[in-house]
Amino acid sequence: MERDLARIALFAALIAALGLVPQITLGFGVPITAQTLGVMLAGAVLGAWRGAAAAGLLLLLVALGLPLLSGGRGGLGVFVGPTAGFALGFPVAAFATGLFVEHVRLRSAGLTAGLGAVFGGILILYLLGATGLSIVIDKPLAEAFRLVAVFIPGDLLKAVITGLLVQALAQARPQALDWYRGGAAAGARRL
Amino acid sequence: MISLTSPVETRAHGWPAGAKLAALCLASTGLFLTDSLGLHLTALALVLVLYAAPGRVFFTAGMRHLRVVLPFVALLAIWHLITAELHAGVLIVLRMVVLVALANLVTMTTRLSEMTDLVHRLTAPLRRLGLPVHLLETAIPLVIRFIPVLVARAETLAEAWRARSRRRPGWRLIFPLMLHALDEADHVGEALRARGGPLGHTRPE
Numbered sequence: 001m002e003r004d005l006a007r008i009a010l011f012a013a014l015i016a017a018l019g020l021v022p023q024i025t026l027g028f029g030v031p032i033t034a035q036t037l038g039v040m041l042a043g044a045v046l047g048a049w050r051g052a053a054a055a056g057l058l059l060l061l062v063a064l065g066l067p068l069l070s071g072g073r074g075g076l077g078v079f080v081g082p083t084a085g086f087a088l089g090f091p092v093a094a095f096a097t098g099l100f101v102e103h104v105r106l107r108s109a110g111l112t113a114g115l116g117a118v119f120g121g122i123l124i125l126y127l128l129g130a131t132g133l134s135i136v137i138d139k140p141l142a143e144a145f146r147l148v149a150v151f152i153p154g155d156l157l158k159a160v161i162t163g164l165l166v167q168a169l170a171q172a173r174p175q176a177l178d179w180y181r182g183g184a185a186a187g188a189r190r191l
Numbered sequence: 192m193i194s195l196t197s198p199v200e201t202r203a204h205g206w207p208a209g210a211k212l213a214a215l216c217l218a219s220t221g222l223f224l225t226d227s228l229g230l231h232l233t234a235l236a237l238v239l240v241l242y243a244a245p246g247r248v249f250f251t252a253g254m255r256h257l258r259v260v261l262p263f264v265a266l267l268a269i270w271h272l273i274t275a276e277l278h279a280g281v282l283i284v285l286r287m288v289v290l291v292a293l294a295n296l297v298t299m300t301t302r303l304s305e306m307t308d309l310v311h312r313l314t315a316p317l318r319r320l321g322l323p324v325h326l327l328e329t330a331i332p333l334v335i336r337f338i339p340v341l342v343a344r345a346e347t348l349a350e351a352w353r354a355r356s357r358r359r360p361g362w363r364l365i366f367p368l369m370l371h372a373l374d375e376a377d378h379v380g381e382a383l384r385a386r387g388g389p390l391g392h393t394r395p396e
Contacts, residue, residue, distance in 0.1 A: 001388075002379075002380040002381070002383040002384040002388060004380075005329060005330060005333075005380070005383065005389055006333065006375075006376040006377070006379035006380040006383060007373070007376040007380070008330060009329075009333035009337065009379070010333075010337055010341075010372045010379070013333075013337035013338045013341050014368070014369065014372045016334070016341075017338055017342050017345055017368070020338075020342055021346065021364075023345065023359075023361075024345060024349075024361065024362065025361070026361055034362065034365065037365070041369065045369070045373075057330055057331070057334060060331070061331065061334055061335070064194075064303055064307060065195045066303070067193070067194075067195050071259070074298075075256065075295050075298030076294035076295065076297050077256065077257075077259075077290075077291040077295040078294075080219060080290040080291055080294050081259065081263075081287070081290075136263075136287055137267055138279070139270075161365070165366050165369060168366055169369070169370075172370065173373060
């Protein structure tokens with residue numbers, strides 16, 4: 001129980017750190033922050049409930065007034081602004097990513113995590129983000145979606161990186177992934 | 192970790208956080224219920240007065256926090272110039288700006304400690320329902336403590352990378368950073384267990 005709590009807290013801190021450290025921006029002309037990559041990782045590594053708890057904990061700290069979202073954004077204004085749907089979607093996205101990796105059995109851990117990130121971190125997150133935007137700017141959902149769609153290629157890249165990172169994690173620390181069957185077997189062998 | 196609370200001491204710093212939050216909820220709901228341009232303009236004027244009252248430092252800091260909505264303001268302006276629905280456009284922009292400005296105002300005038308106290312009080316009913324909200328009291332300080340640790344770790348990793356390569360480090364730093372976070376979580380978990388578990392476990396409520 002203490003270990004779960006510590007992992008949730010450390011992943012909340014990791015999501016924040018990924019949005020704050022300038023060296024980690026993924027640049028292809030336009031710098032892309034790695035914050036949503038952190039959300040995808042939280043779901044893919046910790047699983048549905050703990051991943052959602054980590055993202056939710058980060059949002060709570062943002063609401064308390066800490067500038068932890070990428071670009072140093074924070075405070076209550078985040079939750080009524082145009083990007084509120086994305087911020088509030090973080091825990092849901094982590095949950096969906098975790099749900100995917102826990103229930104879809106594929107041969108490779110990396111592939112499972114990558115597809116999970118596409119499902120939770122892109123499909124679900126953009127659905128919520130576009131809904132939030134369409135409410136705030138009072139435009140139809142389709143129009144709001146067209147406005148945010150430019151960010152999808154960057155997020156696809158993040159889903160690929162999530163897959164690569166989880167694949168590497170499955171080899172380096174298989175016991176860290178509770179949902180990974182190879183991990184359970186490897187852990188048992190070591191004992 | 193520096194909070195967004197304004198260092199400029201205003202009268203609103205002394206008001207109860209719960210009251211400010213309730214007022215914010217009421218004002219936000221009110222703005223969503225009305226389509227009157229006059230009311231929105233009054234609200235904007237009122238918000239500007241609130242920002243200007245504590246002085247110039249407070250005002251510029253507040254305007255800086257508002258910059259994040261600027262791209263959306265520009266976007267909506269262009270959109271409504273093209274569709275020629277000016278009245279609706281002005282209304283949407285005003286509502287968006289006033290809502291964000293009001294919410295930021297609450298954040299700028301409320302200390303982190305008062306906000307955490309408020310969370311404690313607001314989650315009390317959940318506690319009675321048996322939800323483990325007392326864990327928040329351990330988790331919140333843990334996150335606040337470990338963000339600078341992880342940021343420093345990322346910077347060390349970036350420096351080590353630069354010593355060996357001329358390319359930008361980018362996403363390659365994330366794997367060692369994540370391993371560090373996972374290992375650190377194991378240590379913290381053990382340390383918590385050794386000290387009798389998270390806060391508030393045995394404390395009578």
